[in-house]
Amino acid sequence: MLNRNKSSDKTGSALIETPAMATDGLEEELDSYTRSAITRIRFDIIIKPAIISFVALIVSFFLDVSTVPFLGDITFDLARSLFPGWQAPVETFEPYSFWWLPIFAYGLFVFISYLAYNKLKIEIIRTPASETIDRIIEAATSVIDSIATALPLIGAAILLVSIKLGEEVFLGLSVPFEIKALIVLAIGKLFEPVLDQLGVDFQNVVNHVKDIREKYFSRIQIESSRSMMKQFNQPGTSGSAMSIQDLEKFKAIVDDSSRLSDVVRKNFAAVGDMMEKINSMQQISTEKIQQLNVLANSITQASSSLSDEKTLTGLKHLEAIVKK
Numbered sequence: 001m002l003n004r005n006k007s008s009d010k011t012g013s014a015l016i017e018t019p020a021m022a023t024d025g026l027e028e029e030l031d032s033y034t035r036s037a038i039t040r041i042r043f044d045i046i047i048k049p050a051i052i053s054f055v056a057l058i059v060s061f062f063l064d065v066s067t068v069p070f071l072g073d074i075t076f077d078l079a080r081s082l083f084p085g086w087q088a089p090v091e092t093f094e095p096y097s098f099w100w101l102p103i104f105a106y107g108l109f110v111f112i113s114y115l116a117y118n119k120l121k122i123e124i125i126r127t128p129a130s131e132t133i134d135r136i137i138e139a140a141t142s143v144i145d146s147i148a149t150a151l152p153l154i155g156a157a158i159l160l161v162s163i164k165l166g167e168e169v170f171l172g173l174s175v176p177f178e179i180k181a182l183i184v185l186a187i188g189k190l191f192e193p194v195l196d197q198l199g200v201d202f203q204n205v206v207n208h209v210k211d212i213r214e215k216y217f218s219r220i221q222i223e224s225s226r227s228m229m230k231q232f233n234q235p236g237t238s239g240s241a242m243s244i245q246d247l248e249k250f251k252a253i254v255d256d257s258s259r260l261s262d263v264v265r266k267n268f269a270a271v272g273d274m275m276e277k278i279n280s281m282q283q284i285s286t287e288k289i290q291q292l293n294v295l296a297n298s299i300t301q302a303s304s305s306l307s308d309e310k311t312l313t314g315l316k317h318l319e320a321i322v323k324k
Contacts, residue, residue, distance in 0.1 A: 030209050034128055037205045038121050045201055046113060049193035056190050057106050060183040065176050066097040095172045101180040102187060105151070109144050109191045116140035116195065120202050128206045137199040141192060148188020151181035 061068050068074050116136055123132045155178035162174035 030128075030212060031125075033212070034125055034205060034209055037208070038125055038202075041121070041201050041205075043114060043117050045197055046110075046194045049197045050110075050191070052193070053106070053109075053187050053190040056183065056187045057102050060102040060180065060187075061099060063179060063183065064097070064099055065171075065179065066095040066099070068097070068099045095176045098176050098180040101151075101177075102183050105147065105184040106187055106191075108147065109188065109194075112140050112143055113191075113194050113198065117198055120198065124202055124205060128209045130203060130206055133199050133202050133206065137195050141195050144188050144191060144195075148185045148191075151184050152178065155181035 061071060062074050062078065064075055116139075119136050120133065123136065155174070159170070159174040159178050162170040
């Protein structure tokens, strides 16, 4: 339970919770819950969403024009099983082996996810907000997507250059690298659910903290309203309870205050939008701003002079002359 500081009124009939102490107790409880909830989130939650990308990693061993460790010439063996009687072409050179490239990329993606996981644990304890989660997950996703997209582009550039260099470079280097680079691109795209799962788990903690805070303040507001109504219904110094007419007047005042607050909020929003537009306008120079200040001062002086009795009298005489 939250710590509460309560004090009685003059009649000793009501107990009111101090808002500052209640808020401090709430923040301590939320901080304790956040730390314990974050601690329960393990990095092994990525295992299920990572299965599909791991399957793509396994498939990469079966798509290779060179020899794969422990599997040998797996691509040629698959071709012979699919097309009986097929004979492998006579090779005068051995292509470069890039079987390790998808494994290296996959390990790098897992490492980036682990960095994002540790960053989320620190930042959510400090500031439990959805914006923090989105910022960290988007940054990690952007890095993984950039790496996965860059490799096929580099491979395409090497492929175009190798056409000029001859068959040995083309088939021995460019083609094997481009095959593995495309597989890395597929693994990178299939790895996105891992980061999404991290974001969902940490978002659940943030949402729960937000729900606790909203429910707590709603309960405090309801209790305060009930306490006020009890005090209104109890005999006071005047010896009479609050009448229905007084309650209606009180409700009307509250409604007017609410409407006034809404108007003030809209005015502040309009002023904020206007200031943003002014700040975004790059064509306003210092000289123009000074001219606007001079114009504003002139308008102020003119409006002030209109309140002068002599000025008003002169304007009335001028109006009479014009009408004649």
